[in-house]
Amino acid sequence: MKEFWQKFGKSLLLPISTIAVAGIFSGLAAAMQNSAIVGETFANLVYVQNFIGFIRKLAGLVFGNLPLFFCMSIAIGMAKDEKPTAAFSAVLGFLVFHYTLNYILGLKGITAESTSISKLMEQGMSQVDATIVNAKYETMLGYFTLRMNVFGGILVGLLVNALHNRFYTITLPSAVNFFGGKRFVPLITIITIPLAGIASYFIWPFFNTFIGLIGNWINSIGVFGPFVYGAANRLLIPTGLHHILNQVVRFTPVGGTATIDGQTVMGALNIFNTAIASNSQVPNDVFQMGARYVGQGHSLIVIFGLPAAAFAMYRSADDQNKKRVKALLSASVTASILTGVTEPLEFSFMFISPVLFLFHVFMTGIGYMAAALLHCSVGGVQAGLIDFTIFGIFRGAQSKWYLVVLIGIGMAVIYYYGFTYLIQKFNISTPGRNEGADAEDGETALVNSGSGTKMAEQILEYLGGRENIGEINNCFTRLRVTIKDMSLVQEHNLKSTGASGIVCPSANQIQVIYGLKVESIARDVKALYHAKHTGKD
Numbered sequence: 001m002k003e004f005w006q007k008f009g010k011s012l013l014l015p016i017s018t019i020a021v022a023g024i025f026s027g028l029a030a031a032m033q034n035s036a037i038v039g040e041t042f043a044n045l046v047y048v049q050n051f052i053g054f055i056r057k058l059a060g061l062v063f064g065n066l067p068l069f070f071c072m073s074i075a076i077g078m079a080k081d082e083k084p085t086a087a088f089s090a091v092l093g094f095l096v097f098h099y100t101l102n103y104i105l106g107l108k109g110i111t112a113e114s115t116s117i118s119k120l121m122e123q124g125m126s127q128v129d130a131t132i133v134n135a136k137y138e139t140m141l142g143y144f145t146l147r148m149n150v151f152g153g154i155l156v157g158l159l160v161n162a163l164h165n166r167f168y169t170i171t172l173p174s175a176v177n178f179f180g181g182k183r184f185v186p187l188i189t190i191i192t193i194p195l196a197g198i199a200s201y202f203i204w205p206f207f208n209t210f211i212g213l214i215g216n217w218i219n220s221i222g223v224f225g226p227f228v229y230g231a232a233n234r235l236l237i238p239t240g241l242h243h244i245l246n247q248v249v250r251f252t253p254v255g256g257t258a259t260i261d262g263q264t265v266m267g268a269l270n271i272f273n274t275a276i277a278s279n280s281q282v283p284n285d286v287f288q289m290g291a292r293y294v295g296q297g298h299s300l301i302v303i304f305g306l307p308a309a310a311f312a313m314y315r316s317a318d319d320q321n322k323k324r325v326k327a328l329l330s331a332s333v334t335a336s337i338l339t340g341v342t343e344p345l346e347f348s349f350m351f352i353s354p355v356l357f358l359f360h361v362f363m364t365g366i367g368y369m370a371a372a373l374l375h376c377s378v379g380g381v382q383a384g385l386i387d388f389t390i391f392g393i394f395r396g397a398q399s400k401w402y403l404v405v406l407i408g409i410g411m412a413v414i415y416y417y418g419f420t421y422l423i424q425k426f427n428i429s430t431p432g433r434n435e436g437a438d439a440e441d442g443e444t445a446l447v448n449s450g451s452g453t454k455m456a457e458q459i460l461e462y463l464g465g466r467e468n469i470g471e472i473n474n475c476f477t478r479l480r481v482t483i484k485d486m487s488l489v490q491e492h493n494l495k496s497t498g499a500s501g502i503v504c505p506s507a508n509q510i511q512v513i514y515g516l517k518v519e520s521i522a523r524d525v526k527a528l529y530h531a532k533h534t535g536k537d
Contacts, residue, residue, distance in 0.1 A: 007473075011077025011157075012247060015069040018062055019269070019381055026059035030276050031394035060277050063270070066251070067140065067153030068094055074157030077473075079164055085182040086164045092186055093160040093193045094153065095141065100197030102143040112137070112144045117262075135257075135264035136208070146204055149266060150251045159196055163188050214254050223373045226292045230368030234361045237346055249293040256289045268293035272379040276391070284398050287377035295391055296376045296404050297368030298383035302340045304408030305363060305415045307333045309356075310345055312419035317432030325432035332500065335515055340382035343477040343513055348500055353428040359418055363411065370407050376400040456524040458497055463510070464488030466529055470508070474522035478503075479512040486510070 029052045032038055043049065062069075068091070075090035076083050105111070113119060115137050120130035138147040148155075164185050172180035179187060218225040233245055249255035255268030258275075260282060265274045272290025275282040310329040317325040332345045350357040371378075377399050380387025392401035423430055460466055463481055468489075470482035483489060491502050494512055501513040514521050 007078050008074070011074045012070070014073045014077070015066065018069065022059040022062035025055055026273060026276050028390055029056040029059070031390070056277055063273050067150050070150045070153035071157040074154060075160045075164065078161045082168045082182045085168060085185055086161065089164055089185045089189045090157055090160045093156045093189045096190055096193045097152065097156045097197045098140050098143040098145040100194045101145040101201060104198065104201050105144060112139060146200065148200070148204060150247065155196065156193065159193065160189055163192060218254060219256065223369045226297060226368035226372040227365040229293055230297050231361050231365030234364045237343065255293050258286050258289055260286060269381065284377060288375050291377040291379045292372040295380040295383050295387060296371040296378040298340060299378060299388050299404060300367035300371065300408050300411050301364050302336045302342055302384055303388065304412040305367065306336050306342055306345045308412035308415040309419045312416045312423065313349065313430040316420060316423045316430060321432030328431055332515065338384050338386060340384035340387065341477055341515065348431055352430060353426065355422055355426060356419060356428065359422060363415065367407065367411055371404060374400065374403050376404050378404050453524060453528060455497060455521065456528040459494070459525050460528060462490040462493040469529060472522065472526050472529055474518050477513055477515050477518055479514055479518055479522050479525065481510050483508050483510050
């Protein structure tokens with residue numbers, strides 16, 4: 001089960017990274033079309049503004065098709081092999097799924113016209129009730145269907161993945177074996193997915209009601225909702241399952257529901273991005289609703305809190321070790337501030353001291369709650385300095401970005417003195433502390449001991465050799481490897497390759513934390529691993 005959720009969380013990263021980039025373009029375009037920011041002259045340059053408008057439409061294309069992107073990413077990321085076939089089958093399954101729902105709705109006389117707000121009001125419904133009914137449906141890739149948001153994409157992606165992994169190697173009788181193997185996957189998808197569509201037609205209304213109840217509960221506890229989310233998000237970091245929690249609040253009613261330009265939008269990130277992309281005057285409380293679970297709370301941690309914690313760990317290190325601790329932490333601090341990637345910093349203390357980690361968890365919740373309490377509305381996905389500038393400063397005073405800075409300065413002070421006090425009080429062996437002057441080279445070599453193929457050879461060796469490896473993947477910061485015999489893994493030597501931490505979530509799973517450089521490391525390791533397995537080394 002842990003392995004399943006690890007793969008599932010990892011497979012979500014591709015569309016999420018796309019959302020981050022699309023969100024930045026959307027935010028920049030919105031700022032460049034705001035005359036209060038760029039001035040009336042620039043805002044009235046027709047050809048320039050037409051081009052900027054096109055950029056906003058492109059960003060809207062990404063946000064409008066997220067369910068399909070999630071479906072494809074899950075099928076690809078969780079496929080054992082033949083990933084192109086999984087991608088093709090995922091698109092096919094997604095279309096079949098929504099066509100099935102469209103057909104059933106048509107049989108019931110439920111169409112886009114019959115569920116329009118104006119039509120429902122003509123039948124005697126109030127505007128509120130008509131809006132609620134209308135929000136249950138949407139048009140996806142030309143099909144009028146149930147509004148299942150990314151859940152529909154996730155459901156189809158998981159089903160197609162299960163079919164793909166089960167049947168992509170199937171052998172049929174000789175007469176029809178042409179349709180065996182990977183060619184069988186699209187066929188079984190067409191046969192199976194309509195059943196999922198029929199089941200969803202009856203089950204989804206109950207599930208949607210349940211999600212709504214959770215959202216209402218979180219909303220009912222006011223600013224404690226962001227506190228619960230912020231703290232839970234950090235608690236899940238060691239498992240890598242925080243991505244699951246993120247998707248729930250970003251794309252479902254748990255993260256809020258708002259009406260923008262006459263359309264009902266669900267999920268914190270959807271709300272914020274839709275508000276940014278709108279050409280109308282969206283009320284600031286809608287931005288606040290979207291930002292309480294994205295952007296501002298995380299910005300307080302990545303720009304202010306964790307860098308201050310890193311400074312406290314540096315100051316607490318033994319004098320003879322401060323130089324190498326500075327080298328270790330400075331790169332992690334830069335990644336945190338600029339891009340919002342926190343794991344390299346968090347893994348430098350979370351397993352060394354649960355006390356420091358729980359302090360960090362609590363302060364994260366406080367940060368989210370404080371920003372919501374002061375009605376800030378700074379959005380973004382990664383929430384680093386880039387996002388903070390685009391989705392906060394560029395939007396002007398209405399975002400109350402300056403309050404985030406003031407809160408952040410206070411958070412930095414608390415983090416610095418809190419970490420310093422706890423490290424000294426409990427004599428915690430943070431990096432460079434209590435190691436002595438005669439530490440072994442392997443313990444202090446916290447920079448890459450090689451590059452390219454050389455480094456990949458070392459990593460494969462320290463993982464117990466290629467025969468000890470079942471599967472190699474990576475996410476934003478971690479090299480994720482399935483291991484056959486964990487006793488053969490040389491964790492001490494793995495750290496000498498530049499890893500800032502190692503996590504073993506199960507008996508046959510190991511995650512090596514390399515930070516933002518993991519993409520190139522994983523590419524080299526995978527290439528060498530597969531080359532050796534095919535005899536091309």
